[in-house]
Amino acid sequence: xxxxxQMEGPVxxxxxxxxxxxCTYTATGYPSLFWYVQYPGEGLQLLLKATKADDKxxxxxxEATYRKETTSFHLEKGSVQVSDSAVYFCxxxxxxxxxxxxxxxxGTQLTVLP
Amino acid sequence: GAxxxxxxxxxxxxxxxxxxxxxxxxxxxxxxxxxxxxxxKQSLMLMATSNEGSKxxxxxxxxxxxxxxxxxxxxxxxxxxxSAHPEDSSFYICSFRGGTEAFFGQGTRLTVV
Numbered sequence: 001x002x003x004x005x006q007m008e009g010p011v012x013x014x015x016x017x018x019x020x021x022x023c024t025y026t027a028t029g030y031p032s033l034f035w036y037v038q039y040p041g042e043g044l045q046l047l048l049k050a051t052k053a054d055d056k057x058x059x060x061x062x063e064a065t066y067r068k069e070t071t072s073f074h075l076e077k078g079s080v081q082v083s084d085s086a087v088y089f090c091x092x093x094x095x096x097x098x099x100x101x102x103x104x105x106x107g108t109q110l111t112v113l114p
Numbered sequence: 115g116a117x118x119x120x121x122x123x124x125x126x127x128x129x130x131x132x133x134x135x136x137x138x139x140x141x142x143x144x145x146x147x148x149x150x151x152x153x154x155k156q157s158l159m160l161m162a163t164s165n166e167g168s169k170x171x172x173x174x175x176x177x178x179x180x181x182x183x184x185x186x187x188x189x190x191x192x193x194x195x196x197s198a199h200p201e202d203s204s205f206y207i208c209s210f211r212g213g214t215e216a217f218f219g220q221g222t223r224l225t226v227v
Binding site for chain 2: 004006008036038041042043044045046089101102103104105106107
């Protein structure tokens with residue numbers, strides 16, 4: 001079945017540091033890929049997505065590129081801020097089936113120190 | 115984006131009691147919703163999928179008599195954990211599907227003592 005493997009945390013960085021959170025996936029067909037972010041006390045929010053190979057999703061300075069050859073969708077940001085502290089989830093949605101639910105990675109806790 | 119309200123955010127209950135978790139969409143209607151569960155250091159795992167007006171479809175290994183899902187309307191879904199046991203302690207999160215997007219509640223941390 002489909003699966004998502006995500007870099008384990010927690011990750012602690014200083015403000016303005018470079019961030020990479022690794023994500024690889026296993027899926028049949030051509031899934032859509034997502035990064036969700038969960039700030040303390042809030043629900044998961046869509047951060048960015050990519051629906052086909054070589055697409056780059058971007059939002060709020062974060063980027064991730066859909067790499068079919070390496071089955072990866074790594075999240076990057078050039079300069080993190082304290083306000084980026086949150087839990088980040090990589091996810092995929094299969095291209096097969098009717099309900100097309102999301103399959104998630106285990107989440108990565110990011111803490112950015114001032 | 116759309117807002118989904120889930121409560122309670124935290125609940126502690128005694129073993130053998132039942133707990134109801136409510137999930138409400140505040141500004142849109144959705145025919146499909148999902149309930150997920152997350153154990154420590156593990157992925158969010160899908161428990162069940164339901165469509166408004168029909169019975170939920172449960173994933174393999176999820177007991178439908180223990181986790182009662184009521185998709186009462188296009189804006190309200192509830193998950194009741196019946197006769198809870200310590201192994202049911204987990205993080206439960208609901209999700210409504212609106213078009214091509216999924217919108218999530220804040221999650222409920224259930225601790226059974």
